[in-house]
Amino acid sequence: KIPKRLRELEVQKPEEEWQQELDEATYLVLRQKYTEPAHSGDYDQFYPSNGLFRCAGCHLPLYAAGAKFESSCGWPVFDRAIYSEERGCHVEVEVDEDGRRFEIVCARCGGHLGHVSFPRGGCADEEH
Numbered sequence: 001k002i003p004k005r006l007r008e009l010e011v012q013k014p015e016e017e018w019q020q021e022l023d024e025a026t027y028l029v030l031r032q033k034y035t036e037p038a039h040s041g042d043y044d045q046f047y048p049s050n051g052l053f054r055c056a057g058c059h060l061p062l063y064a065a066g067a068k069f070e071s072s073c074g075w076p077v078f079d080r081a082i083y084s085e086e087r088g089c090h091v092e093v094e095v096d097e098d099g100r101r102f103e104i105v106c107a108r109c110g111g112h113l114g115h116v117s118f119p120r121g122g123c124a125d126e127e128h
Contacts, residue, residue, distance in 0.1 A: 011058045011109035030111040038074025058109040
């Protein structure tokens with residue numbers, strides 16, 4: 001059996017606390033794994049020249065602006081996550097509950113970030 005998580009989450013809160021801290025749409029995506037409709041999110045067509053994309057729950061930097069690229073899928077897509085010596089990779093990959101997909105989560109709070117795909121068939125070609 002594949003373990004659910006390789007390390008203990010640094011930020012853990014009761015769901016009621018997350019629900020109070022986050023707006024409804026963010027709570028649904030981050031904590032309840034809701035998928036917003038394609039082309040509807042604020043970050044779909046947002047391409048900053050610099051800066052960081054951070055977790056909406058715990059503010060951990062997840063992706064540099066340069067890692068985001070146009071994919072036409074309707075959701076923000078990144079080709080690499082931030083890695084630091086202190087934490088390692090800032091996102092983790094878990095097997096989704098349906099067992100058919102890989103979910104991307106924040107390494108600090110476990111917030112749902114989306115799913116990883118391998119469009120060209122190899123692990124080196126992942127997209128988040």
